Amino acid sequence: MIVAEQKPLDEIKGLLADAGKVLVVGCGTCVTVCFAGGDKEAGILASSLRMATRIDGSPKDVTHITVQRQCEWEYIDPLADSIQEADIVLSIGCGIGVQALAERFPDKIVVPGLNTTFLGLPQEQGVWEERCAACGSCILGLTGGICPIARCAKQLLNGPCGGSQDGVCEIGHETPCAWQLIYDRLKAQNRLHLILEIQPPKDWSTSRDGGPRRITREDLRLAAEAAE
Amino acid sequence: MTESLASTNGFKSGSRLERVLRAGHFAVTAELGPPQNADPEVIRKKARLLAGVCDAANITDNQTAIVRMSSIGAGTLAVQEGIEPVIQMTCRDRNRLAMQSDLLGAYALGMRNILCLTGDHQSFGNHPTAKNVHDLDSVQLIQMVASLRDRRCFQCGDVIKGIEPRFFIGAAANPFGDPFEWRPLRMGKKAKAGADFIQTQLIYNVDRFAQFMERVRELGLHRQVYLLAGVGPLKSPGMTKYMRDEVPGLDVPDIFVERMTAAADGIDKEDKKARNAAFRKEGIKIAVELIQQMRQIEGVAGVHIMAIEWEEAVREIGEGAGLLPRPELEAQPSGVQG
Numbered sequence: 001m002i003v004a005e006q007k008p009l010d011e012i013k014g015l016l017a018d019a020g021k022v023l024v025v026g027c028g029t030c031v032t033v034c035f036a037g038g039d040k041e042a043g044i045l046a047s048s049l050r051m052a053t054r055i056d057g058s059p060k061d062v063t064h065i066t067v068q069r070q071c072e073w074e075y076i077d078p079l080a081d082s083i084q085e086a087d088i089v090l091s092i093g094c095g096i097g098v099q100a101l102a103e104r105f106p107d108k109i110v111v112p113g114l115n116t117t118f119l120g121l122p123q124e125q126g127v128w129e130e131r132c133a134a135c136g137s138c139i140l141g142l143t144g145g146i147c148p149i150a151r152c153a154k155q156l157l158n159g160p161c162g163g164s165q166d167g168v169c170e171i172g173h174e175t176p177c178a179w180q181l182i183y184d185r186l187k188a189q190n191r192l193h194l195i196l197e198i199q200p201p202k203d204w205s206t207s208r209d210g211g212p213r214r215i216t217r218e219d220l221r222l223a224a225e226a227a228e
Numbered sequence: 229m230t231e232s233l234a235s236t237n238g239f240k241s242g243s244r245l246e247r248v249l250r251a252g253h254f255a256v257t258a259e260l261g262p263p264q265n266a267d268p269e270v271i272r273k274k275a276r277l278l279a280g281v282c283d284a285a286n287i288t289d290n291q292t293a294i295v296r297m298s299s300i301g302a303g304t305l306a307v308q309e310g311i312e313p314v315i316q317m318t319c320r321d322r323n324r325l326a327m328q329s330d331l332l333g334a335y336a337l338g339m340r341n342i343l344c345l346t347g348d349h350q351s352f353g354n355h356p357t358a359k360n361v362h363d364l365d366s367v368q369l370i371q372m373v374a375s376l377r378d379r380r381c382f383q384c385g386d387v388i389k390g391i392e393p394r395f396f397i398g399a400a401a402n403p404f405g406d407p408f409e410w411r412p413l414r415m416g417k418k419a420k421a422g423a424d425f426i427q428t429q430l431i432y433n434v435d436r437f438a439q440f441m442e443r444v445r446e447l448g449l450h451r452q453v454y455l456l457a458g459v460g461p462l463k464s465p466g467m468t469k470y471m472r473d474e475v476p477g478l479d480v481p482d483i484f485v486e487r488m489t490a491a492a493d494g495i496d497k498e499d500k501k502a503r504n505a506a507f508r509k510e511g512i513k514i515a516v517e518l519i520q521q522m523r524q525i526e527g528v529a530g531v532h533i534m535a536i537e538w539e540e541a542v543r544e545i546g547e548g549a550g551l552l553p554r555p556e557l558e559a560q561p562s563g564v565q566g
Contacts, residue, residue, distance in 0.1 A: 153349050153360075154319070154320070154346055154347070154349065154360065154362045154365070155362045155365075156346065156362070156365040157365055157367075157368070158365050158366070158367035158368065158414075158417060159365070160405065160406075160407075160410075160414075161346040161366070161405075162346070162400060162401075162402035162405045162429060162477050163348070163349070163405070163476050163477055164405050164406050164407075164476075164477075165405065165406055165476040165477055166406060167406065168476075170348070170349055170352075170476050170477075171349050171351050172351075177406070180406060180407060183407050183410055184407075192413075196413060196416075196417065198367055198368075198371065198417055198420060198421055199367075199368075200368065200371075201324065201363070201364050201368045201371075201372075201383065202363075204363065
């Protein structure tokens with residue numbers, strides 16, 4: 001899932017600036033699961049902002065609403081009336097949700113209330129960890145199901161580097177060395193030959209380096225359906 | 229494929245380091261760290277201290293992720309002072325385009341050796357908020373430099389029209405990095421990628437290094453690459469403890485902390501100058517002993533002496549270990565500068 005965390009309240013207040021009527025828009029999918037931008041968080045944030053702006057001496061009218069998915073037109077279109085009434089929209093969806101609202105309602109100022117952090121999973125209650133960098137060319141089949149692009153600090157394809165010690169990455173004690181994990185798993189599976197081969201330079205054009213990515217499935221397009 | 233336009237008389241690069249190793253001499257490389265400023269005198273001064281006491285000197289590349297004069301810029305100054313540089317190149321700061329263009333420039337300026345490195349993480353340095361690159365990793369960098377030289381091809385496959393850069397290609401190995409049993413195999417990947425020589429991380433635990441070398445020999449890697457063992461003179465008991473306890477990838481046995489501490493026995497605690505001199509003397513003595521022990525290990529083709537900000541020590545260590553004078557070689561092949 002997409003993991004995010006809420007921006008500091010002061011930063012959010014700065015983004016809202018002079019706007020009087022604020023609509024906080026939560027999202028019912030990934031950011032609900034990671035307790036950053038669901039209906040509960042939208043309600044708490046709206047109430048915190050009402051309180052904080054009252055204390056600051058310039059109270060804002062802050063309301064909130066949550067949609068099931070901020071990243072699909074059919075879910076955000078019904079927001080049109082509520083958004084119309086607001087001076088500013090504070091999205092606490094991920095970066096996709098913020099952009100979807102800004103794209104659908106181009107006359108409105110839409111600002112982010114979260115920092116979208118990574119694609120990952122809850123490692124334990126209250127701890128989330130990155131797992132995928134969405135590089136567009138998956139090599140998990142070669143690396144024992146552990147991604148060095150997302151989990152090695154240097155994105156090495158022929159690791160580990162010399163900074164791996166006692167299973168820990170050179171950047172710090174909290175970070176496991178991804179290549180130690182890869183080594184351990186492949187060794188246990190008797191498949192170390194997979195990483196004895198030199199992995200060639202990666203084609204980063206499928207990653208962010210190729211510009212914004214797009215997938216077109218002609219078989220699924222409505223035009224294709226109509227032609228049949 | 230067209231024939232090489234660079235004349236290296238049958239050598240891969242014709243560098244002094246390559247010729248010393250090929251002739252079977254026990255090679256000595258040193259380290260020259262560029263300054264955090266634009267003063268050429270710093271390089272010249274260090275180069276003069278290293279002249280005649282090593283076969284080549286590594287010029288570090290933004291070492292520990294701290295901005296310094298570029299390796300190639302400093303290397304050019306070193307060449308002018310008669311020192312043959314080993315240009316260090318990390319994958320942290322440049323993508324494959326910048327790396328290859330720098331390699332063309334470095335060769336044109338007379339550089340003949342390169343050490344291909346991953347690079348310390350930027351969080352260690354003075355620009356921790358920088359974006360790191362890692363377009364290639366060190367193994368892929370070795371492959372690319374070998375391809376420029378041996379296939380006369382850029383990484384994309386385009387043929388180089390004109391003179392190709394012909395480097396003697398180095399790589400690093402850390403015998404004490406984890407997983408321990410993977411390290412010789414990873415070194416093998418570097419040899420397979422095209423490395424000609426290996427410089428190791430600092431070695432203080434010779435027994436453990438000997439185990440590493442045993443595995444290196446089993447894999448036959450000592451016949452594929454020249455391995456230069458890393459040696460660094462200890463400066464003080466404090467530095468020794470720090471290296472033992474704090475530096476990832478180093479293995480410093482307690483005996484060296486004890487020896488460094490005992491070096492100042494009987495010297496007045498207030499006499500800092502005398503204590504420092506005693507520490508440094510012991511540090512050099514230990515370095516000499518380490519070289520003598522490692523030289524006995526089959527497959528060790530030389531030493532890489534890392535005397536950071538203590539370049540004077542290289543001469544003393546070289547003298548102590550009987551590595552001076554450095555061998556005289558026949559005149560360099562035509563077309564090779566530096």
